[in-house]
Amino acid sequence: MALMDLSPVLVVVLVLLLLLLPLPLLFWRGGEKFSGKLPPKSRSNSIWGDTSAFWSDPLAFLDKKRAEYGEIYILKLFGREKIVTTTPEAAKFFLVNVHKSFKHGYRPSITRITDPEGNFTDPDNSVKVRKLLKTPLGPGSIRDSIPTYDALSRSIIDTWKDGEVLNAFHEMERITLKCILNLLWGQEDRQLEYDRVMELHSKMNHGCHVKFPINLPFTAYGKALKAKRDITDLLKEKLKQLRASRSQDYCCMSSVIFSDGENGLTDAQVSSLMLTLIFAGYRTTATVLVWVFKFLSENSKALEELQMEHDALSQSRESNGTPLTWADVKRMPYTMKVIQETLRLAPVVKFMPRVALEDVQFKGYVIPKDWSLGVSYEFHKDPAFFPDPLTFDPSRFNEPIKPGVFIPFGAGAHICVGYEFTNVLLPVIIHRVVSTYSFEPQGPDGVEFWPQYGPKGGLPMKVKLRAGKCL
Numbered sequence: 001m002a003l004m005d006l007s008p009v010l011v012v013v014l015v016l017l018l019l020l021l022p023l024p025l026l027f028w029r030g031g032e033k034f035s036g037k038l039p040p041k042s043r044s045n046s047i048w049g050d051t052s053a054f055w056s057d058p059l060a061f062l063d064k065k066r067a068e069y070g071e072i073y074i075l076k077l078f079g080r081e082k083i084v085t086t087t088p089e090a091a092k093f094f095l096v097n098v099h100k101s102f103k104h105g106y107r108p109s110i111t112r113i114t115d116p117e118g119n120f121t122d123p124d125n126s127v128k129v130r131k132l133l134k135t136p137l138g139p140g141s142i143r144d145s146i147p148t149y150d151a152l153s154r155s156i157i158d159t160w161k162d163g164e165v166l167n168a169f170h171e172m173e174r175i176t177l178k179c180i181l182n183l184l185w186g187q188e189d190r191q192l193e194y195d196r197v198m199e200l201h202s203k204m205n206h207g208c209h210v211k212f213p214i215n216l217p218f219t220a221y222g223k224a225l226k227a228k229r230d231i232t233d234l235l236k237e238k239l240k241q242l243r244a245s246r247s248q249d250y251c252c253m254s255s256v257i258f259s260d261g262e263n264g265l266t267d268a269q270v271s272s273l274m275l276t277l278i279f280a281g282y283r284t285t286a287t288v289l290v291w292v293f294k295f296l297s298e299n300s301k302a303l304e305e306l307q308m309e310h311d312a313l314s315q316s317r318e319s320n321g322t323p324l325t326w327a328d329v330k331r332m333p334y335t336m337k338v339i340q341e342t343l344r345l346a347p348v349v350k351f352m353p354r355v356a357l358e359d360v361q362f363k364g365y366v367i368p369k370d371w372s373l374g375v376s377y378e379f380h381k382d383p384a385f386f387p388d389p390l391t392f393d394p395s396r397f398n399e400p401i402k403p404g405v406f407i408p409f410g411a412g413a414h415i416c417v418g419y420e421f422t423n424v425l426l427p428v429i430i431h432r433v434v435s436t437y438s439f440e441p442q443g444p445d446g447v448e449f450w451p452q453y454g455p456k457g458g459l460p461m462k463v464k465l466r467a468g469k470c471l
């Protein structure tokens, strides 16, 4: 019988079956050999193991497993076994001490979207790319850009109307995206480009968080790959324009864009790098800000102290109209503690995934070659390091924190490259919001975990001009 004679439904079923056929091969570990004892296995009954429980609340799930199994255990996610570690000691061991025995462990279906050229996920590229980023993303150039980030933040925050209800996540996304695009291609304000990048990024993000990444034109994963191709075309076009029309020092990233010779990157690598920085940077930073507003709205004492810091800063500055500088950011110590406490309680990255390149021994257990490892930092909520861990209390950062127990930006060879950028952007945005507005969440209580861990519905909130403030 010819394929055309079959009903369309039957054709779809047959196509799906063909696509699913290789699945068992994916999960089969093929008689692997290793010497040593595996860590304890999490008990689960279905072929998908812990997937559903993890999916419905990853943080509660990881907490529960940590309490049940301690320092290291095996869980089964998406049909595959993965070793998870839970302590600062294990984090240091795997991320720093023996990092050369591991590579990044993001699912290939994800890196195909987020790092198509393997700039960060391929160990051969990663050292070179990170070296190239040292100057543009280092403290010097990022701190010099504070006035620009302040102006870009104000271009959105100053448009808020007294008494308006707005979606905090959406507003923060707009600001952080503007600042990241500025970092990548200099001072420009083209709303159309922002909207397009945001729309494509949103599709990519959804595709990265589907349980079953099936590449068909109508699936979320297929749409994400299409969005990745579109955004890559846009970035390549941008790169061409930048190379054709700009002098070599127009923005932070020009040293990367104009890099050549054996230390340089190809066009495909530069556009892939831009894509990764956009992907890794703007929603993570926006999510942290939304959590800051959420925690502050629930903790009036912390909010009052923060307002005092920002009011004092505003009063001491010659004019509120002049852009903030690094000297101003240095005068926000309490703000920094609010940010740290937010990162402690609301991690934007759930665990740091790795794959073993060889058998590695840890505390009497083996992590066999080719196995996946997830380094979790749920120890951020361990009472041994953070007394009364579930309480939002920025003052706990008054005292220095024991090294290695607080690593919201990771550690070792893959520590976040956006750390300096975040470190200045967050306080700048917080200053502009907190010194001008009061805010009251309006939406439903609760959290959502996918595509990112944040307050439900992106935190709709009513903003009101504070007494004596005008724009």
Ligand code: HEM
Pocket: 120, 121, 126, 130, 180, 276, 277, 278, 280, 281, 282, 284, 285, 288, 343, 348, 349, 351, 352, 353, 407, 408, 409, 410, 411, 413, 414, 415, 416, 417, 418, 419, 421, 422
């Ligand atoms: C508050 C916001 C942010 C948080 C909490 C955060 C957190 C992290 C963490 C925990 C890692 C380590 C992942 C691992 O070891 O597997 C990481 C890596 C990374 N981050 Fe961030 N990040 C933030 C903002 C940014 C920004 C703004 C950018 C870009 C401008 C960025 C770019 C990256 C990149 C490219 C990597 C991969 C580095 C590598 O693999 O060598 N991040 N981030």
